[in-house]
Amino acid sequence: MKISDNYNDFKPLRPMKILVYLTTVFFIALSCSKEEVNSNENNNNTSGNIITTWAHTFQPATLNCSLGDTVFFDLGGSHNAIEVSEASYNANDPTPIENGFEFGYGANSFFVPQEAKTYYYVCVPHLPEMKAQIIVE
Numbered sequence: 199m200k201i202s203d204n205y206n207d208f209k210p211l212r213p214m215k216i217l218v219y220l221t222t223v224f225f226i227a228l229s230c231s232k233e234e235v236n237s238n239e240n241n242n243n244t245s246g247n248i249i250t251t252w253a254h255t256f257q258p259a260t261l262n263c264s265l266g267d268t269v270f271f272d273l274g275g276s277h278n279a280i281e282v283s284e285a286s287y288n289a290n291d292p293t294p295i296e297n298g299f300e301f302g303y304g305a306n307s308f309f310v311p312q313e314a315k316t317y318y319y320v321c322v323p324h325l326p327e328m329k330a331q332i333i334v335e
């Protein structure tokens with residue numbers, strides 16, 4: 199007698215339980231997709247003057263900053279960043295510029311631009327596609 203009473207008590211709760219479960223799943227899915235959007239926004243945020251690598255690209259491809267800013271490089275293990283002249287850049291020639299910056303494979307380092315100009319740099323093994331600019335104003 200008691201068992202069947204309990205069963206009847208639970209019966210109307212089952213659709214409610216399913217609803218709560220589905221609502222929970224829905225909100226978890228919603229919060230996950232929100233996090234993805236946020237992390238994408240962070241990747242596009244260049245205010246920190248940080249240059250990273252993704253596939254065969256530098257991110258961002260063009261970094262705009264001010265004289266006196268510090269520019270950080272956080273390179274993947276298969277990438278380097280070698281400053282070249284504008285002519286070399288356009289010709290996909292990896293010859294380093296005199297007194298330019300050179301960051302080795304996987305470097306996590308920085309440099310402080312001393313001139314208001316455009317700095318051109320390349321990843322030597324991934325030319326011609328992997329090259330980028332820093333515009334200092």
Ligand SMILES: [Cu+2]
Binds near residue numbers: 324
């Ligand atoms: Cu590379």
